Each structure stands twice: as structure tokens, then as C-alpha cells.
Amino acid sequence: MSMASLGVSGIFMVGCCVAAQIARLVSRRLVTREGIVPILVNEAIAAAELCACCFELIIVADNFGVAAYAVCLFVLTVWWGKVWGDASACPYTHMEDVLEGRTSFKEMALRTWAELMGGCCVYRIVQVFWWLEFAETHKGRAFESCSADLQVSPYLGAVIEGVATLLCRLASKTLSDKEPKFASYIDSFIGTSLVVAVYAFNYALLAAFNFSGGYFNPVLATALKWGCRGHTNFEHIIVYWIGACVGAVLSVPIYKLPIVRRFLLGEDKPKQD
Structure with a gap:
């Protein structure tokens, strides 16, 4: 091109x-x-x-x-x-x-x-x-006519979206607390890297199978892929809404765990609200 x-x-x-x-x-x-x-x-x-x-x-x-x-x-x-x-x-x-x-x-x-x-x-x-x-x-x-990116079990797709979203949210919360120089650029780089990693892996294995597409945002996934052939609307909800949202929601209690905060922030105790 x-x-x-x-x-x-x-x-x-x-x-x-x-x-x-x-x-x-x-x-x-x-x-x-x-x-x-x-x-x-x-x-x-x-x-x-x-x-x-x-x-x-x-x-x-x-x-x-x-x-x-x-x-x-x-x-x-x-x-x-x-x-x-x-x-x-x-x-x-x-x-x-x-x-x-x-x-x-x-x-x-x-x-x-x-x-x-x-x-x-x-x-x-x-x-x-x-x-x-x-x-x-x-x-x-x-x-x-559009085609769905999901070519595996919707439950596996939900896990992929959920875990990647969890990692992205943990990274964002860490940057928010640490407030390093160029935090917004680092956050953008992390988010982009996760999306590209999933996309690149899907692209490399396109002849065999895709995974979830790596949207990590229910609204974006719905705007781009709702009603596309290859998955039902219910499967779409499981992967892109339930999977991503559960991953994000889990990031809240997980980020407060002492072992997680020690790893991400070097703290001995979780920060008190």
C-alpha cells in the first residue's frame, strides 16, 4: 500500500x-x-x-x-x-x-x-x-460485513481480556501513586504495549486461531465488534464486558494487598485512605 x-x-x-x-x-x-x-x-x-x-x-x-x-x-x-x-x-x-x-x-x-x-x-x-x-x-x-476477533472459547477470551485489563489498571494505579516524571507517557506506553502484544500474537497466529482482539475497553469493543459474525451477542458480553470489567474491579482489592504494594511501590503496609 x-x-x-x-x-x-x-x-x-x-x-x-x-x-x-x-x-x-x-x-x-x-x-x-x-x-x-x-x-x-x-x-x-x-x-x-x-x-x-x-x-x-x-x-x-x-x-x-x-x-x-x-x-x-x-x-x-x-x-x-x-x-x-x-x-x-x-x-x-x-x-x-x-x-x-x-x-x-x-x-x-x-x-x-x-x-x-x-x-x-x-x-x-x-x-x-x-x-x-x-x-x-x-x-x-x-x-x-465485519468478522469477530474471538475464535476461541468465550471464557478463555474473557480471561485474556480480564488479565490484561487487570495488569493495565495495576500499572495505572502504580503510576498514579508514584507520580514519576512523564507518568502519562509511561501509562500510554504500557497500555499500548498490552494492546499491541495481543494484536501481534493474534496476527502471528492468524492462520490457526485468534484470541480476543485485545480491546480492554467494553465500549470500544462494542462499537467495533458488536453484531459481527463469529460470536453471539451473549459471547461478546462475556468476553468484552464481563471479562474486562471483572479484571478492572479486581484491581481495586488486589492493589491494596501488602504483597502487591511491596512489589509495585516498595511499601511495607498498604496506604491508608
Whole structure:
């Protein structure tokens, strides 16, 4: 594939980020700053930005390989870490907040709903862009039927998503407590590395079988793979919602274990809240 096609993909992702930033600025002017509404708007914008870019990242990965995919994903995660503010575009972070007493169950549910709306609705915009076929890599993609990444037992897929999510959340909590220089870059690198590791392993074994796809975010997985042939909707929920969310929720008590904190932080006792 030509570098021009890669450039088109890059321009599209940059355009999505610019459009999302404009939407955030407009919402701050038009939406009241009090209450839950601005929080939900911010989550919906972040989820739309995430999913739009990740749709295009699939094009990059399929046509230009894991290295190009990894570089783009790393740059995007660093950017998102700087502009999203309190938004996460990921439901299980709010579940962790409920366990920690930082938010209510109602707010968690509303944030998750907003993320799903933003993430799933943005596909129509991506589809129109693909239909225009500015790049050869977009030919036939707008109305192409999608295939699921899950080719093994949904329970094994759930374990893979859960364990990887657990590791990612433990790393994020460690960086948050240690507050090292360039923490956001390190966190982005860890998250990118886990995603790329699963993707690369799947890619290497494509002729034999895939595992879960390595989404580590229920909203992203639903926006990209809900209804695709290769798994049922129930199996999708088991892998990408139950698996990832259980992994994230388990990170809360596991991170408080003395042995874990000694290993990650060098502490003798868990930090008192």
C-alpha cells in the first residue's frame, strides 16, 4: 500500500481529534457547568473520538502492520490523556470509582450510557468517510460485513481480556501513586504495549486461531465488534464486558494487598485512605 493511503488515515484521525476538541470547547460554552450533564457530554465526546480513531486504526493495522499501528495508538493515547480531563470513555473506571466510594452507581450507569451512545453513533461518520474512498485502503470497507476477533472459547477470551485489563489498571494505579516524571507517557506506553502484544500474537497466529482482539475497553469493543459474525451477542458480553470489567474491579482489592504494594511501590503496609 502507498504512503498516501497512510497519510489519509493519519489526516482522518487528526481530523477526528480536532473535531472532538472543538466539540469540547463548544459544549463548555453552551452546556451548564453544574450537574451531571457536562460530565456526560464530555464522556460521549471522548468515546466518539476514541472509537472513530480506532476504526481507522484497524485500517492502519491491516495494511501497514503492527509497527505503524503501535506508533499511531501511542501518540493518540498521549493526546487523549492530555485533553480528556475527567472523561475516560471506559465503563470500568467508573465501576472502580463506585468501589472506592468516589461516585454513585447512578453516575456510573449514566456515564456508561453516554459512552455507548458516543462510541456507537460515530460509526456512521466513519462509514461515510470510507464510502468516499479517498484512499485505496478504504475501498469496499464502508459496507463490508465485519468478522469477530474471538475464535476461541468465550471464557478463555474473557480471561485474556480480564488479565490484561487487570495488569493495565495495576500499572495505572502504580503510576498514579508514584507520580514519576512523564507518568502519562509511561501509562500510554504500557497500555499500548498490552494492546499491541495481543494484536501481534493474534496476527502471528492468524492462520490457526485468534484470541480476543485485545480491546480492554467494553465500549470500544462494542462499537467495533458488536453484531459481527463469529460470536453471539451473549459471547461478546462475556468476553468484552464481563471479562474486562471483572479484571478492572479486581484491581481495586488486589492493589491494596501488602504483597502487591511491596512489589509495585516498595511499601511495607498498604496506604491508608
